[in-house]
Amino acid sequence: MAKKYWLMKTEPSSYSITDLANEKKQTTCWDGVRNYQARNFMRDEMKIGDSVLLYHSNAKPPAVVGTAVIVRESYPDFTAWDKNSKYFDPKSSQTEPRWFMVDIQLDQTFAEPIALDALREVKALDDMVLLQKGSRLSVQPVRKKEFDTILKLAGRKK
DNA sequence: GCCAACGTTGGC
DNA sequence: GCCAACGTTGGC
Numbered sequence: 747m748a749k750k751y752w753l754m755k756t757e758p759s760s761y762s763i764t765d766l767a768n769e770k771k772q773t774t775c776w777d778g779v780r781n782y783q784a785r786n787f788m789r790d791e792m793k794i795g796d797s798v799l800l801y802h803s804n805a806k807p808p809a810v811v812g813t814a815v816i817v818r819e820s821y822p823d824f825t826a827w828d829k830n831s832k833y834f835d836p837k838s839s840q841t842e843p844r845w846f847m848v849d850i851q852l853d854q855t856f857a858e859p860i861a862l863d864a865l866r867e868v869k870a871l872d873d874m875v876l877l878q879k880g881s882r883l884s885v886q887p888v889r890k891k892e893f894d895t896i897l898k899l900a901g902r903k904k
Numbered sequence: 905g906c907c908a909a910c911g912t913t914g915g916c
Numbered sequence: 917g918c919c920a921a922c923g924t925t926g927g928c
Contacts, residue, residue, distance in 0.1 A: 755925095755926090757925095757926090781911075781924095782911090783911095803925080803926055803927085804925085804926055804927080807927095808926075808927070862927080879909080880908080880909045880910065881909095881910095882909075882910065882911090882924085882925050882926065884925085
């Protein structure tokens, strides 16, 4: 199976790329996803070694801030079972888990975040899911061409 | 803080 | 299975 590319959103006020950088082994479980489409991508399609763009939403400015890799494939999101978690979902049981997550490890933090505005100016990114009107999927596929384009932008000297 | 665009829920 | 009401996302 060919390597796939993804984009995962997070609000830096709740969990930022800096938080990821400070984790043991710079690895974390991507918990709290409560959208079926996003869940399906994590549960069914993400494989170890796939690359991920990390995106800060509700940030100033909203931007792609770095990359990560999948280091553990889907397993039940146990926060759904925890009554004290804000991600608690009484409809998810141990025997029939409703929500899943993967583990990701930080790959690189971009020296300069690539702002949403800048992404919109790049022709090669016109079809990116992130840039489509009304798109708010928190876990979404990215084309290799798009991933490579963004890496190139990140590497460009200012 | 506003609000457009989506997604989910639940009555019927 | 429709759809109105409600809740959430996320840029601005």
